[in-house]
Amino acid sequence: MNDHDDILIRCHELTKHYRRGDRTVTPLQALDLLVSRGEYLALMGPSGSGKTTLLNLVAGIDSPSEGKLEVCGQDLTQLSRGRLARWRAHHVGYIFQLYHLVPVLTAFENVELPLLLDDLSRRERRERVESTLALVGLDDRMHHFPRELSGGQEQRVAIARALVGSPELLVADEPTGDLDREAADAVLGLLRSLSREYGKTIVMVTHDPRAAQAADRILHLEKGRLLEQEGA
Amino acid sequence: MLPLGYAIRNLFRDPTRLLQAVLGSALVVLMVMVAAAINGGMKDVLSASGSPDNVLLLGAGSEESVLRSEIAERSAGIAETSLAGLSVVAGIRAVSPEVHQMAFLSVSKDDRRQAFVRGVTPRALLVHRETVVQQGRFPESGEIMAGRLAWKRLGFPVDTFTPGARVFFEDIPVNVSGVFAAPGTVMESEIWMPLGDLRSLSLRENLSCVVLRLGEGAFEDVDLFTKQRLDLELSALRESDYFAGLSVFYAPVRGMAWMTALLIATGAVLGGLNTLYAAFAPRIREIAALQAIGFGRGPIMFSFVQESTLACLCGTLLAALVAIWCVDGIAVSFSIGSFVLRVTPQVAVTGLVTGLMLGILGAIPPGLRCLLPPLPSALRSAG
Numbered sequence: 190m191n192d193h194d195d196i197l198i199r200c201h202e203l204t205k206h207y208r209r210g211d212r213t214v215t216p217l218q219a220l221d222l223l224v225s226r227g228e229y230l231a232l233m234g235p236s237g238s239g240k241t242t243l244l245n246l247v248a249g250i251d252s253p254s255e256g257k258l259e260v261c262g263q264d265l266t267q268l269s270r271g272r273l274a275r276w277r278a279h280h281v282g283y284i285f286q287l288y289h290l291v292p293v294l295t296a297f298e299n300v301e302l303p304l305l306l307d308d309l310s311r312r313e314r315r316e317r318v319e320s321t322l323a324l325v326g327l328d329d330r331m332h333h334f335p336r337e338l339s340g341g342q343e344q345r346v347a348i349a350r351a352l353v354g355s356p357e358l359l360v361a362d363e364p365t366g367d368l369d370r371e372a373a374d375a376v377l378g379l380l381r382s383l384s385r386e387y388g389k390t391i392v393m394v395t396h397d398p399r400a401a402q403a404a405d406r407i408l409h410l411e412k413g414r415l416l417e418q419e420g421a
Numbered sequence: 422m423l424p425l426g427y428a429i430r431n432l433f434r435d436p437t438r439l440l441q442a443v444l445g446s447a448l449v450v451l452m453v454m455v456a457a458a459i460n461g462g463m464k465d466v467l468s469a470s471g472s473p474d475n476v477l478l479l480g481a482g483s484e485e486s487v488l489r490s491e492i493a494e495r496s497a498g499i500a501e502t503s504l505a506g507l508s509v510v511a512g513i514r515a516v517s518p519e520v521h522q523m524a525f526l527s528v529s530k531d532d533r534r535q536a537f538v539r540g541v542t543p544r545a546l547l548v549h550r551e552t553v554v555q556q557g558r559f560p561e562s563g564e565i566m567a568g569r570l571a572w573k574r575l576g577f578p579v580d581t582f583t584p585g586a587r588v589f590f591e592d593i594p595v596n597v598s599g600v601f602a603a604p605g606t607v608m609e610s611e612i613w614m615p616l617g618d619l620r621s622l623s624l625r626e627n628l629s630c631v632v633l634r635l636g637e638g639a640f641e642d643v644d645l646f647t648k649q650r651l652d653l654e655l656s657a658l659r660e661s662d663y664f665a666g667l668s669v670f671y672a673p674v675r676g677m678a679w680m681t682a683l684l685i686a687t688g689a690v691l692g693g694l695n696t697l698y699a700a701f702a703p704r705i706r707e708i709a710a711l712q713a714i715g716f717g718r719g720p721i722m723f724s725f726v727q728e729s730t731l732a733c734l735c736g737t738l739l740a741a742l743v744a745i746w747c748v749d750g751i752a753v754s755f756s757i758g759s760f761v762l763r764v765t766p767q768v769a770v771t772g773l774v775t776g777l778m779l780g781i782l783g784a785i786p787p788g789l790r791c792l793l794p795p796l797p798s799a800l801r802s803a804g
Contacts, residue, residue, distance in 0.1 A: 245796075250797055251796065251797045274715050277713065278716075283714065285710065289800075291711070294430070305423065350714070354715075
């Protein structure tokens with residue numbers, strides 16, 4: 190594998206503007222960043238520093254105003270909203286701070302959702318969902334609704350949902366922000382093992398230095414610019 | 422595609438909103454079904470009232486209203502003897518001289534109602550073949566016979582025209598000799614009395630019209646007769662064409678029924694849209710999460726449509742049951758007659774299509790309001 194193949198995320202002069210009333214806000218300004226395959230990256234910074242904006246851009250949730258953005262070999266600036274949605278379905282697993290599980294679906298059905306976008310048989314879907322729920326340690330909770338699970342269990346279901354489609358990239362926005370310490374440790378341990386044992390590339394936004402310590406590299410952002418980076 | 426179970430379970434997230442959506446759509450569908458039943462009933466009664474085998478001889482220039490028509494009494498005899506090809510029953514040619522007019526009928530001195538009265542001879546039964554005397558007998562002098570829906574049309578109690586009862590025709594007492602049926606026609610709302618009595622009471626020497634029933638003859642022969650006998654000042658019109666003209670005349674009334682239904686339905690639709698938006702809006706963040714997973718707007722909108730359509734179809738079912746139990750069979754009166762509201766297959770299909778359209782189109786505006794916000798802000802919304 191050469192250097193080019195080893196890079197999963199490539200940002201060059203990445204800028205995001207949006208209008209708020211008469212003002213133009215620039216949460217991200219001319220940012221250059223390379224993220225290798227299998228790397229576990231933590232983004233830190235104060236509120237409004239641009240870390241969630243950067244996360245949304247690399248996940249294909251948002252589109253840059255200027256600059257180049259290539260993720261999983263795809264120039265995301267060239268994709269329409271519909272094609273971006275299909276690209277996300279195959280390449281990105283998104284883990285939200287508040288889990289964002291569908292309350293009327295069971296853990297099994299929530300995890301199954303991304304697989305409904307592919308042409309898989311019911312049996313194939315069942316096998317993949319069951320094995321993924323087993324991976325996150327929830328094979329005994331698969332028919333429970335989110336309201337019947339603890340916060341930590343809900344987040345593990347959300348991680349299973351992000352993982353089940355075998356995406357190359359996992360993005361996590363404050364994945365432990367709503368959890369107690371014990372549950373947070375379990376989730377961080379799970380993310381760490383996904384990085385180490387399964388080679389997943391993970392980009393995680395966090396305010397928690399303990400959570401960031403689990404990453405291979407920590408980036409600090411402020412006012413939309415990269416301040417410093419450190420190896421964990 | 423999102424599973425159908427997602428749409429079904431979303432329906433039951435808020436039972437109050439589900440009830441509102443079901444009742445709102447039921448109201449709209451019921452209004453449309455009633456309007457369709459009124460429209461269909463009025464059209465049907467007017468089209469069934471005119472037989473294509475009957476020809477009306479009216480006064481020239483009065484083709485639009487038999488009430489305004491005046492023709493010479495001798496026209497009936499001349500037509501009977503001059504025209505070949507008329508229907509013959511038991512050796513009698515089917516020619517019915519008639520007087521049609523509006524007159525006051527009452528059951529007591531201070532309760533006068535305006536009735537459509539037809540002065541006839543027994544020959545009327547030869548041309549109006551659908552007419553059957555159901556109770557009693559054909560009227561003789563000093564008597565009347567009522568159509569079976571006349572009580573409804575006039576707003577009298579249902580037993581007003583029981584044979585043997587007494588009513589007042591322009592304040593003159595007359596006895597009820599019988600009740601007749603003429604299914605699906607405006608005649609069922611009429612009062613029939615002997616031609617001679619009506620002409621005497623209304624001081625009238627002429628006729629309103631002569632009704633001929635064609636046998637082997639053609640309408641063109643009758644038309645030619647009226648053009649040859651200019652001295653009689655007649656005009657020939659198929660009875661079916663006469664009632665088709667009346668149907669056109671009453672189109673605005675049917676339009677009013679639709680308009681009333683539309684106005685009520687508009688209010689209910691706006692309420693329904695509000696209910697659906699209230700049902701979808703708290704899910705903006707969940708919907709954004711589905712988009713983040715990779716679901717496009719199309720499948721999510723389709724799920725909204727499924728959810729809304731299921732609620733509206735429940736409403737449609739409720740409306741259909743109410744229509745069958747409470748609307749079917751109700752007699753409705755208009756100026757020249759009455760008809761019975763029927764939940765026909767056509768009315769039922771109209772209701773079903775309305776319910777489906779409500780479900781499909783009703784989900785789109787609130788669905789778009791939930792799907793249009795940019796994904797990053799939708800993910801951060803308070804939903």
